[in-house]
Structure formats: structure tokens, C-alpha cells
Amino acid sequence: MKKKHGTVVRWDSEKAFGFIRCPDIPADVFFHLRDYSGAAKPAEGLRVMFQDIHVGGKGPRGLSVEPARNTIINAPSAPAPLPVETPLLPASRPASRSSSRWQKRREERPLWIGLSLIGFWLVLWLVGIGMGRFPWVVLTAVVLINLATFYMYWRDKDAAVQETRRVPEEHLHGLAVIGGWPGAWFAQNILRHKTVKQPFRSIYWGTVAVNTFALLAWMLWPVLR
Structure with a gap:
């Protein structure tokens, strides 16, 4: 299917959706962040390419949205000579492999930090159970809290797309501070x-610190006392 061209005329970064205006489609085209791929984040005024579908009576929706590629213009066979006073700019060098590798590592760093914190948090629970500070059954409660936290995030995400009533942020932070922050991270x-x-x-990161330090303090309380 041939992609259409248009311009992003509205983008809500909090709700992660926006609208594209295309001269070939009478109504603005809805699209979500999960339907978008590109290095540049969606923003108003961005030229994009997309495929459109019509779902029921909700109007057109954009899929496979990506920034529009630059149009290549063929250079004339005999370019006009530049004036003597015009300085010639040096040709830009392509990005080296080392710089692109460094950029990739920088993007992956937050993931490793989060996974490391979750691993440390799980070790604290296991050590606490081994020391007799927590019963084994507490792991079941921890798993249920994290599943409930993940579900509430999914529900809030769906409400943002459907423009219905959202989950209050206080509820999400409350679940995180009582032990559901790993589920929130995922x-x-x-x-x-x-x-x-x-x-x-x-x-959110404040709730992570509060929960982790409270867990650590409860484990070490007999020693500190």
C-alpha cells in the first residue's frame, strides 16, 4: 500500500497520541505513539508518511507513521560557478561506528540501571526471608501487587487513547511505594x-527510593538495634 504524506497538526506528549492533516483525506488522521517509528519524536509541524485505515465510525487512523524522507533533487549538469568571495564549507563527515555505538550504549543505560535495581530489590527480599524477617507467603503478595500495578498502567494507557477517565497518578504512586514499583517500571x-x-x-523514582530503603531498614533493624 502506497503511503500518504501529511503534517502533524496536534501532538499530546502526555497522552501519546496526535493527529495528521493530509490533503488527500478530508478528516484529520488519528495516530498513536506505538504506530510511530523514527529517531525524531512526534511534534507539531513534523512532515510524516503513513498508511491510513478506517475503523468503524471513529474516523481515519494512521499506521506505520514515520518522518517523511527528504526529496532528492537532481543537480544540474553545469552548476553555476561560485563567486570568489564565497567560502567553501568542508564536507561533513559521516558518523563513525564508535559514536553510534556510544549513542546506543547511552540509550540502553537506563534499562540496565532499572534492571539492576530490581535485581537488588529481589535479593533484599530473599535475604530478608532467609533471616526470618519476612514469611515466604509475602512473595505472593509482592507478585500480586506488581501485577496489579502493571494492570493499572495498562488501564491508564488505554484511557489516554480512548480519551476516557484516567487513573489518578496518586494511585499509581501508591502502588509503587508499597512494593509495586518493579511492575510500574516494566x-x-x-x-x-x-x-x-x-x-x-x-x-516515581522517589517511591523507588522510599520502598527500597524501608525494606533495607526493616532487614537491618535487629542489627542496628
């Missing part, structure tokens, strides 16, 4: 939800 990275809003991210 939901943020898998569903690509709540990853842009900086105040929310700051509070």
Missing part, C-alpha cells in the same frame, strides 16, 4: 507510558 518501558512527564518520573 509497564513504563513495555507500554511506553508515563516516560515523558518529568514531574511524574521524579515522584
Whole structure:
């Protein structure tokens, strides 16, 4: 299917959706972040290519959305000579493999940090159970809390797409602080939800610190006492 061209006329970074205006389609085309692929983040005024479908009576929806490729213009056979005073700019060098490899490692760093924290958190639980500070049954409660947290993130993500009532952020932070922060971390990275809003991210990492330090303090309390 041949892709159409258009321009992003509206983008909501918090709800992760927007609309594309295309001269070939009478109505603006809805698209979601999960239907978008490209190095540059969606923004108003961005030229894009997409495939459109019509789902029921909800209007057109864009799929496989990506930034529009630059049009290549053939150079004339005999270019006009430049004036003597015009300086010639040096040709830009292509990005080296080392720089692209460094950029990839930089993007993967937050994932390794999150996974390392989750691994440390699980070790704390296992050590605490081995020391007799927690009963084994507490692991069942921890698993249920994290599954519930992941579900609430999915529900909030779906509500953002459907423009229905959202899950209050206080509920998401409450689940995280009582032990559901690993489930919230996986939901943020898998569903690509709540990853842009900086105040929310700051509070979330605060709940991670509170939960981890509280767990560590409870384990070490007999020794410290």
C-alpha cells in the first residue's frame, strides 16, 4: 500500500497520541505513539508518511507513521560557478561506528540501571526471608501487587487513547511505594507510558527510593538495634 504524506497538526506528549492533516483525506488522521517509528519524536509541524485505515465510525487512523524522507533533487549538469568571495564549507563527515555505538550504549543505560535495581530489590527480599524477617507467603503478595500495578498502567494507557477517565497518578504512586514499583517500571518501558512527564518520573523514582530503603531498614533493624 502506497503511503500518504501529511503534517502533524496536534501532538499530546502526555497522552501519546496526535493527529495528521493530509490533503488527500478530508478528516484529520488519528495516530498513536506505538504506530510511530523514527529517531525524531512526534511534534507539531513534523512532515510524516503513513498508511491510513478506517475503523468503524471513529474516523481515519494512521499506521506505520514515520518522518517523511527528504526529496532528492537532481543537480544540474553545469552548476553555476561560485563567486570568489564565497567560502567553501568542508564536507561533513559521516558518523563513525564508535559514536553510534556510544549513542546506543547511552540509550540502553537506563534499562540496565532499572534492571539492576530490581535485581537488588529481589535479593533484599530473599535475604530478608532467609533471616526470618519476612514469611515466604509475602512473595505472593509482592507478585500480586506488581501485577496489579502493571494492570493499572495498562488501564491508564488505554484511557489516554480512548480519551476516557484516567487513573489518578496518586494511585499509581501508591502502588509503587508499597512494593509495586518493579511492575510500574516494566509497564513504563513495555507500554511506553508515563516516560515523558518529568514531574511524574521524579515522584516515581522517589517511591523507588522510599520502598527500597524501608525494606533495607526493616532487614537491618535487629542489627542496628
